[in-house]
Amino acid sequence: MTDRIRSILIAGVGGQGVLKASDILSAVIIEAGLDVKKSEVHGMAQRGGCVTSHVRYGKRVFSPLARKGDVDVLLSFEKLETLRYLDYLKEEGRVIINDLEVYPPSVNMGEAEYPENVIDLVRDRVHAVEVLNASDTASKLGDARMVNTVLLGVLSRYMEIPGEIWEKVLRETFSPKVVEKNIEAFRTGREKKDRS
Amino acid sequence: MKVLMSGNEAIARGAYECGVTFAAAYPGTPSTEITEEFSRYEGVYAEWSPNEKVALEVAIGAALAGANAMAVMKHVGVNVAADPLFTVSYTGTNGGLVVISADDPSLHSSQNEQDNRNYARFAKIPMIEPSDSAEAKEFIKLAFRISREFDTPVFLRSTTRLSHSKSVVDLEEVTRPEEVREIKHQPQKYVMVPANARVRRVVVEERMKKLAAFAETFPENRIEMGDPSVGIIAAGMAYSYAREAFPGHSFLKLGMIHPLPVGMIRKFAEKVDKLYVVEELDPFIEDQIRALGIPVTGKAVFPYTHEFDPGVVEESITGEKRELKPLPPVKIPPRPPNLCPGCPHRGLFYALGKTKTFVAGDIGCYTLSFMKPLEGLHSCICMGASIGMAHGMSKALGEPGKGKVVGVIGDSTFIHSGITPLLNTAYNRSDVVIVICDNRTTAMTGMQHHPATGYTLQGARTRELDLPALGRALGIENVRVINPLDLKETRAVMKEELEREGPSLVVAQSPCALLLRKKGGEEKAFQVDMDVCTGCKVCLGLGCPAISWRKFDGELEKKITKKTKKQEGISVIDQDLCNGCTLCSQVCKIGAIKEVIS
Numbered sequence: 001m002t003d004r005i006r007s008i009l010i011a012g013v014g015g016q017g018v019l020k021a022s023d024i025l026s027a028v029i030i031e032a033g034l035d036v037k038k039s040e041v042h043g044m045a046q047r048g049g050c051v052t053s054h055v056r057y058g059k060r061v062f063s064p065l066a067r068k069g070d071v072d073v074l075l076s077f078e079k080l081e082t083l084r085y086l087d088y089l090k091e092e093g094r095v096i097i098n099d100l101e102v103y104p105p106s107v108n109m110g111e112a113e114y115p116e117n118v119i120d121l122v123r124d125r126v127h128a129v130e131v132l133n134a135s136d137t138a139s140k141l142g143d144a145r146m147v148n149t150v151l152l153g154v155l156s157r158y159m160e161i162p163g164e165i166w167e168k169v170l171r172e173t174f175s176p177k178v179v180e181k182n183i184e185a186f187r188t189g190r191e192k193k194d195r196s
Numbered sequence: 197m198k199v200l201m202s203g204n205e206a207i208a209r210g211a212y213e214c215g216v217t218f219a220a221a222y223p224g225t226p227s228t229e230i231t232e233e234f235s236r237y238e239g240v241y242a243e244w245s246p247n248e249k250v251a252l253e254v255a256i257g258a259a260l261a262g263a264n265a266m267a268v269m270k271h272v273g274v275n276v277a278a279d280p281l282f283t284v285s286y287t288g289t290n291g292g293l294v295v296i297s298a299d300d301p302s303l304h305s306s307q308n309e310q311d312n313r314n315y316a317r318f319a320k321i322p323m324i325e326p327s328d329s330a331e332a333k334e335f336i337k338l339a340f341r342i343s344r345e346f347d348t349p350v351f352l353r354s355t356t357r358l359s360h361s362k363s364v365v366d367l368e369e370v371t372r373p374e375e376v377r378e379i380k381h382q383p384q385k386y387v388m389v390p391a392n393a394r395v396r397r398v399v400v401e402e403r404m405k406k407l408a409a410f411a412e413t414f415p416e417n418r419i420e421m422g423d424p425s426v427g428i429i430a431a432g433m434a435y436s437y438a439r440e441a442f443p444g445h446s447f448l449k450l451g452m453i454h455p456l457p458v459g460m461i462r463k464f465a466e467k468v469d470k471l472y473v474v475e476e477l478d479p480f481i482e483d484q485i486r487a488l489g490i491p492v493t494g495k496a497v498f499p500y501t502h503e504f505d506p507g508v509v510e511e512s513i514t515g516e517k518r519e520l521k522p523l524p525p526v527k528i529p530p531r532p533p534n535l536c537p538g539c540p541h542r543g544l545f546y547a548l549g550k551t552k553t554f555v556a557g558d559i560g561c562y563t564l565s566f567m568k569p570l571e572g573l574h575s576c577i578c579m580g581a582s583i584g585m586a587h588g589m590s591k592a593l594g595e596p597g598k599g600k601v602v603g604v605i606g607d608s609t610f611i612h613s614g615i616t617p618l619l620n621t622a623y624n625r626s627d628v629v630i631v632i633c634d635n636r637t638t639a640m641t642g643m644q645h646h647p648a649t650g651y652t653l654q655g656a657r658t659r660e661l662d663l664p665a666l667g668r669a670l671g672i673e674n675v676r677v678i679n680p681l682d683l684k685e686t687r688a689v690m691k692e693e694l695e696r697e698g699p700s701l702v703v704a705q706s707p708c709a710l711l712l713r714k715k716g717g718e719e720k721a722f723q724v725d726m727d728v729c730t731g732c733k734v735c736l737g738l739g740c741p742a743i744s745w746r747k748f749d750g751e752l753e754k755k756i757t758k759k760t761k762k763q764e765g766i767s768v769i770d771q772d773l774c775n776g777c778t779l780c781s782q783v784c785k786i787g788a789i790k791e792v793i794s
Contacts, residue, residue: 005440013531023362026200030364036200037328039361048741049533062440064328064361067507069520083528087520103744104531109569109736110745110765112529121524 005058007066008155011085012077013102014048017148021075022053024152027169029057032161039064050081075155077134077147078102079118086125094128096154098147100135130154137188143178146185153189163190201365203332203358207296208233209365210333214340215372216266216292217241218258220251222612223641224270225305226359227298231268232644235653239372244644244653247579247612248273252280255293260386262377264292264340271299271312272578276613281349282319286396287386288347291375292340295321298354301476301503305356305640307559307578309501311477316351316454320400322407323351323454324416325432329363331416335451338416346403346410353453355476357433357503408455416451419464426513427468429461429481429492434504438474441510456484465490472497472513476504535564537742538719538775540706541633544604544680545572546738546779547687548631551694553602554589558582558614560606561640561708562633569739573604580605580613583621583630587699590626599694603630608638608646611661615670621699622671629693629700630672632663633680635708643711667701674700681706683782709775720776721792722769728788729766730759735780735789742773743780 008025012018022038029036040053054066068087074095076082082097089095097119106112115121123129132154138146149170156166167183174182201209207230211219219242221231235242245251248269258265269277274297281295297315300306316323322342326335332354339350384392411417423444430438431450439447448464450456465471465485473482473494482494497512498504511517535542545565548555549572557563557573558581566573575585586603593601605614610632621628638644645651650660667675674696678689686704693700713719724735735743746752747765756766769780771792781789 014533023200026362030198030200035364037361037363038200039357048531048536050531061363062328062436063506064357064363064436065505067505067510069518070507080528080531083524083526084531087523089521091521104529105534105568105739105741106529108741108744109739110733110747111568112527115524115526115528121526125521125524 003059005056005061007071008055008073008075009066009071009085009088010053010055010075010077011081012051013081014051016051016077017145018051018053018077021148021152022055024169024173025055025155027173028161028166029055031165031169035059035061037061037064050084052085073155073158075151077151080104080114082122083115083118086122089126092128093126094158095122095126095130096151097122097129097131098135098151099131099133132192134189137192138185141185141188142181146182149182149185150189153186154192156186156190197367198364199367200362201329201333202229202360202362203326203329203354204229204360205233206329206332206365207336207352207354208237209367210336211266212237212240213333213368213370214337215375216264216336216340217375218255218263218265219243219268220245220254220258220265221268222246222248222251222273223638223644224273224298225641226300226356227268227270227273227296227354228641228644229359230296230298231653242653244646246647248277249279252277252284252295256280256284256289259289259291259293261379262291262375264375266294266296268296269298270306271297271310272306272308274312274315276579278315278319281315281321283388283393284349285319285321286388286393286400288399289343289349290347290380292343293349294336294339294343294352295349296352296354298356298359299477300356302356307576309477311480312353313453313480314478320404321349321351321454322346322452323353324452325353326358326451327432327435327449328358329361329365331451332358333365335416338451342410346407348403348407351454353432355433355503404455408458411452411455411457412459414452414457417457417460418449419460419467420447420449421467422446424467425469426472427464427470428472428474429464429485430474431481434474434476434509437504437506437509441506442513450481453481456481458488461485461488462490465492474498474504474509477501532567533564534567534739534741535561536709537740537773538709538712538777540635540680540704540709540777541565542570542738542740542777543683543686543779544631544633544704545570546783547680547683547690548572548602548604550687551602551690553600553694556582556586556589556601556603558605558609560609560633562604562606567739569737579609580617583614583617586628586630587617587621587624587626590628591624598627601628602694603628605630605632606639607632607634607636607648607663608644610663611646611648615666618667618672618701619670625698627698629690629702631702631704634663634703634705635711637708637711639708639710643708643714663703664701667703672699672701674698675703676700677703677705679706680704681777681779683779709777712775721771721774722776722778722781722789723771723792724767724769725788725790726756726766728786730786730788731763731765731767733767734783734785735767738779738783740780742770744768744770
């Protein structure tokens with residue numbers, strides 16, 4: 001690991017487990033012996049608004065916020081949210097997209113259109129794009145709420161941290177009742193073949 | 197042990213580690229978790245007070261009795277607490293007294309962006325500001341040490357970014373020294389009549405001088421020399437951003453931002469060729485450096501408004517914009533926060549929106565109902581303002597305004613600062629209808645207790661405030677209690693009260709949808725009968741996140757028959773989101789929305 005600070009931006013909608021995912025990710029980074037800072041805004045965001053979490057790690061991190069054009073991986077829990085934060089991505093950055101549409105109020109009311117072909121729009125601008133239906137995968141594994149664990153599994157492929165460290169942290173995070181299912185969800189994400 | 201902690205958790209932990217035993221607060225983003233976390237530690241007392249003024253007065257009383265006490269609030273909370281604040285600066289504190297002010301650059305969850313560093317100068321109270329969670333844990337300890345050593349209240353300033361970002365903290369041993377709690381009679385020090393206050397006024401200036409000398413040797417004010425061609429003075433989060441953007445430059449990192457270490461600033465300015473101050477919001481440090489006659493660049497290149505990040509700092513100093521990945525040329529619909537599915541406020545504001553009245557609103561989740569489609573609230577200034585404003589508007593309009601002015605306020609906000617203005621409407625008689633949206637909790641900040649919930653912060657059962665009885669005691673004769681999820685009742689009662697002479701109080705009682713979920717209540721979902729729905733969109737007028745519009749796309753028409761030639765689609769209810777509040781089934785005139793039979 002070099003001195004370079006890496007930035008991951010997790011984006012989604014309130015209630016999808018974005019903050020839990022970034023907590024787990026940060027714990028994994030600490031376990032790997034690195035410095036980490038992460039940032040998000042609470043309060044109003046709980047009410048169905050956009051939720052983002054910046055996670056930054058390296059030998060020594062000062063800022064908990066990434067700047068635009070600085071993000072290595074954009075992990076997006078919802079398609080539209082990918083577009084909203086695309087300018088945070090650096091030139092050679094990677095995007096992981098959960099193939100899910102959650103309509104904002106204006107679309108629900110029929111006043112605005114949910115953009116079509118979001119994935120194509122992202123591919124036009126970004127070389128490394130990975131699309132998967134993690135919500136579906138999580139449901140098939142028995143609990144739709146595990147979407148964040150599946151997505152962390154995908155993310156883990158692009159970080160130089162051994163799988164054992166991830167699983168150790170997952171075991172410390174989840175209650176005995178759901179831990180095995182979450183490990184399975186994580187492994188599914190980690191091993192899943194790129195559909196792109 | 198190394199753990200990840202938010203700035204707020206770290207402040208609470210630091211307070212516990214160094215022997216703080218007492219906290220009083222009113223919830224307010226981004227400060228709320230400090231008091232919540234602190235309240236869970238062994239052997240401490242923590243309370244939700246009705247508002248920040250009371251919280252500070254409670255903390256002052258505890259400090260005078262010898263405790264180490266903190267009063268915790270968001271930036272605008274300090275406005276509420278300003279009265280005791282300015283004078284406790286004169287009396288001093290006996291025990292330790294720290295006021296935590298959590299500012300909100302970028303207005304993530306606030307009505308304004310005031311820079312509370314100005315309060316430190318204004319009230320002559322020292323202020324320190326940490327730049328990450330590890331510092332937050334240390335700085336709260338330093339704040340108490342300064343408070344006791346100089347017999348002064350001390351400000352600890354946080355910002356949303358510090359309070360709500362997480363970083364690595366080393367947990368330390370807990371050292372809780374015995375506090376000497378006793379009653380000390382010192383009228384010259386604590387009775388601020390003019391004769392005594394004049395004497396204390398001089399003491400305050402002497403104390404500020406001593407603190408200015410202390411700032412020069414305070415170890416958290418430090419010079420970090422790098423390349424001497426550029427020097428940056430910064431504190432708090434701005435320091436973190438600047439260090440990241442310019443790791444090679446020289447820094448004067450300020451831990452104490454009032455009073456400033458003037459000698460240290462002069463020394464640093466001499467060592468560097470070009471001097472910058474990096475600070476969010478007001479030119480608080482910059483103006484003082486300028487007054488010393490030192491050339492410095494600050495707001496000439498940095499924004500006055502909103503929070504920074506390393507990009508803002510870099511681009512302001514270099515004057516060069518970095519090329520960004522262009523966003524796709526499509527309209528990205530915004531995703532604003534919204535009232536939850538099943539929120540009882542929705543029923544009230546749906547009904548109010550149809551009354552053609554001016555609804556003076558207040559601070560809480562319900563403020564969100566100003567947005568489309570409800571558009572049921574027409575002003576929001578500060579906590580408690582709804583009632584006074586409604587009264588003033590009604591008085592100014594006179595007879596033509598009768599039945600046209602409503603004030604709406606949440607239960608927690610009413611208790612915070614709505615009681616005195618309600619008394620005023622009873623005393624000075626206006627024709628307003630005041631509605632308390634009583635959802636049995638402080639919802640916006642995350643379900644905190646208040647005097648009308650019947651429980652304290654630390655979970656003790658207590659006397660429950662009776663809101664209708666309070667209204668009557670204040671002199672309001674017309675007091676009604678309604679269920680805002682019953683539209684017929686809500687409409688009828690509002691109509692009656694708007695037509696009545698004199699002020700009325702309507703208590704709209706129904707628990708917060710999130711509170712119900714937390715308690716594990718039975719939720720029965722509703723569904724749209726596709727064979728009945730005519731696609732009239734009336735239910736969409738509720739703005740419920742669980743209801744969406746599905747336009748005919750070729751596929752859908754095959755499954756259903758159109759009820760009218762013009763029908764363009766149908767409404768759909770997401771049963772995972774629906775909590776069965778029944779509002780949509782009440783507004784659907786053709787009975788297309790029914791309970792799901794499982």
